[in-house]
Amino acid sequence: MSPRNKNTMLVKLRNDSQWSSWTWQQKLRLHGKHGLTRFFPNIRRKVNEQYIKYIKSYKIEITPYLLSLIDYDSQGNPQKNDPIWKQVSHIDLLSNVKSADYNGVNLNWEMPEEIHYSILHHKYPDRAIIRLTDNCLGYCSYCYLAQRTLDKKRKTLSSSFQIKWNGTLEYLRKNRQIRDILLSGGDPLLFSNRRLDQLFKDIKDIESISTIRINTRALTFNPFRFDPELIRIFKKYGLTALEVHFAHPKEITQEVDDALSLMDDIGYRPIILWRSPLLKGINDSCGILEELLVKLYERRIVPYYLFHYAPYSPARSNLSTSVKKGVRLLSELRRKIPGIAFPRYTLFHSSGKHDIPLVQEGTNEFKYEILANKQYIVKFKNWKDNWVIYPDLQDN
Ligand code: SF4
Structure with missing residues (x-):
């Protein structure tokens, strides 16, 4: 046994x-x-x-x-x-709160001026995220959306969803520059197939929308969610991409393979993109990352983003590495796996995501610094050409 x-x-x-x-x-x-x-x-x-x-x-x-x-x-x-238990058993991880840890107040990604009708997040001109729910099929200790997902003090969205949905559709009709929609949450696959079918139809009826993605952690928490009817809905509306999240190779199981095979049997596999944070003690070793990324590539899942730990997320002091540690790991990994299996190493910043240059000493536009109060930071020029600051940790 x-x-x-x-x-x-x-x-x-x-x-x-x-x-x-x-x-x-x-x-x-x-x-x-x-x-x-x-x-x-x-x-x-x-x-x-x-x-x-x-x-x-x-x-x-x-x-x-x-x-x-x-x-x-x-x-x-x-x-x-x-490595799985560590991701979900956060019961003692809020006891040791340090600067840039979760405090229920500081925002790291969803800025109020970018949110419309409570569920539509419009950060970049051509695309928008629709947060269908604040609930998930399971909860990760390190969720960068903790204020909406983990924290029970926040209200859920469910009570007047239809009003918010109608407003969202109206916004999309008026803002014709938006052509790509990411259905996210929480986890959108908590919705029933019938409901998802209707939501897809509503979006597809808007002429200016050409691509739809879904972001889910169902393959780790509950891979049985991928039933034939759901995949037929993906096929019916031509879901463009499925963004999945595995933090450790242990999560890639026979049940995950069965869900992927079902897509092949039904004759519809959207582009499958992988994303995960870099987590101390879980996947911050070259061997684990290599195993994970190769397993993904073997299954025709494209390694898209390895995220650096988002600031103001729970358990940051326990589960985050420094940015430099990530750079070292990725530099070591670069020649060990094919280029197609090599993800972007990216950090979340409230002004937009930013790719981290794989250069230990930094570059002219991405600098490692220590402030007078001994706070480690990285300072970089964002996509709007503004210098911004990101709280880092001492190299670990
Ligand atoms: S599944 Fe995603 S949204 Fe839900 S808790 Fe985990 S990281 Fe957060």
Whole structure:
């Protein structure tokens, strides 16, 4: 028996005939007050107390499928350093808040002046993001959208969605320079197939929109979401690209391969683009990144973005590397994998994303500096030709 199967609750669930139903997975997910003890009856009392305190303010939800990928100790508890468990078990990660960590106030990406009808994010001229929901199929410790997704103090969007959707469509009709739409969230694949079909139709009815993308983490949290009907909807409306997120090679499973094969069987595979943050202790080694990127390439998934950790996101002090560490890793990786499998190394800045030059000492337009208060920063010229500052960490 592999260490992974030492959790008796998961062994039992795995044998359930409904295991491959995505709605069953969501229903049986770890969540709520008894979530941790239901799956891990031997969990330490102190950990459970931290969990209960954490969920008063923040969300944790983990499907049995994802739990089944984690390695367990002899007591049936998750191994502390398991790369999947580390991504979703953020119960102690808000206790050590430092500068540029999550504080529920500072924004890192969704600037109020760029948001229309609460769900339409228009940052760049030719494209827009529609945030269909604030909920996800599971929650990542490091979410750069934590104010909307993880933080329970924020209101959800669901109550008057139709009004917001109608306003969004009106905005798109008036702003004909927008030709590319990214459906995102939270996770848009929480919506039913019927609802998604209608939303696609509404967007496709706008003549100036030529391409549609979907951004999802379903392949990691609940790959069973890719049912035949959903893929037929992608085919019907010609979904241009599917943006997926795997942070560690362990997440690429037989179930992921089955979802990809289903697309081939139905005869429709959009461009599949990969994105993930660089995470300390999870994927910040050349060997792990090489394995992950090669696995993606083998599956015809294009490695698109490796993001540097976004500032003002939870767990930054625990899970972020310095920018320079990322540059070193990518420089080492460059000749180990084919160019097509090599992603852009990019950082989030409220003024727009920025590609990081793979030059240790920086360049004339991308400088590493230390401020008088000992704060490490990078300073760069953004796409609007303005100098902007990004809070960094001491080289680690
Ligand atoms: S799935 Fe995406 S939006 Fe949801 S918590 Fe994870 S990173 Fe954030």
